[in-house]
Amino acid sequence: MQNKMNLLRDLQEIDQEISSIETTRKDYSDELDTFEADATRVQAMLDQLNGEVDQLQQAEAELQQGLLKERDNVTRVEARLPEIQTQKEYVAVLKEIDIAKKSNKDVEEQMQAKQQEVAALEEDLQEKQDELAAIQEKSEARGAELKKLLDESEKVLLKRTKTRESVAAELPVSLLRKYHTLFKRRGGLALALARNGACLGCNMQLPPQQYNKLLQVVEIQTCPHCNRILYADTEKS
Numbered sequence: 001m002q003n004k005m006n007l008l009r010d011l012q013e014i015d016q017e018i019s020s021i022e023t024t025r026k027d028y029s030d031e032l033d034t035f036e037a038d039a040t041r042v043q044a045m046l047d048q049l050n051g052e053v054d055q056l057q058q059a060e061a062e063l064q065q066g067l068l069k070e071r072d073n074v075t076r077v078e079a080r081l082p083e084i085q086t087q088k089e090y091v092a093v094l095k096e097i098d099i100a101k102k103s104n105k106d107v108e109e110q111m112q113a114k115q116q117e118v119a120a121l122e123e124d125l126q127e128k129q130d131e132l133a134a135i136q137e138k139s140e141a142r143g144a145e146l147k148k149l150l151d152e153s154e155k156v157l158l159k160r161t162k163t164r165e166s167v168a169a170e171l172p173v174s175l176l177r178k179y180h181t182l183f184k185r186r187g188g189l190a191l192a193l194a195r196n197g198a199c200l201g202c203n204m205q206l207p208p209q210q211y212n213k214l215l216q217v218v219e220i221q222t223c224p225h226c227n228r229i230l231y232a233d234t235e236k237s
């Protein structure tokens, strides 16, 4: 009986350690994921900005093409001026030239606006590229550290799991099952120390008769209040 209790106490100690290793490992993984998520987020912004710059540059190129064509037209019409015979036609052609020139000026202004937009976006792009580089630099250094920590903790975890298996193998299945259920439901504390007639798992007084029985270590006792498996305040032997 005492042996079973000692094994259970060993098991709980190992399980608590395993559970703490698992929590730490989850933190490491989460931190690694955060780097990836951050990089993905900034990269998405970069892609979007690049797309916007492309669109603006394309629109600017189209405007430029139209402008060149229109300037050609003006030159051609102007070349016709000396050959014009009637005053009426002359006025009409001058008006045509004037309208074309005004329209060209409009287009030039539109192009300038696009160029300014592109310049602003390029500033944003530079900022995001710097941000991404900073994330990557940090993630490279810390990422290598985290991967090392994950590897090391995995080795410890494997070792503890093996020890755990060998301890568990010595305990009756029904008792193990009870222990597991309690370990899960009672926040990693399936066994509770009983001292001065009280369960230290829930700090409630135990019936005196039960406490006496517990001290004799003849059978498994559970706390009537929190259900934890009780062990007496004796040195493990």
Ligand SMILES: [Zn+2]
Pocket (backbone or CB within 6 Å): 192, 199, 200, 201, 202, 203, 204, 223, 224, 225, 226, 227, 228
């Ligand atoms: Zn209790």
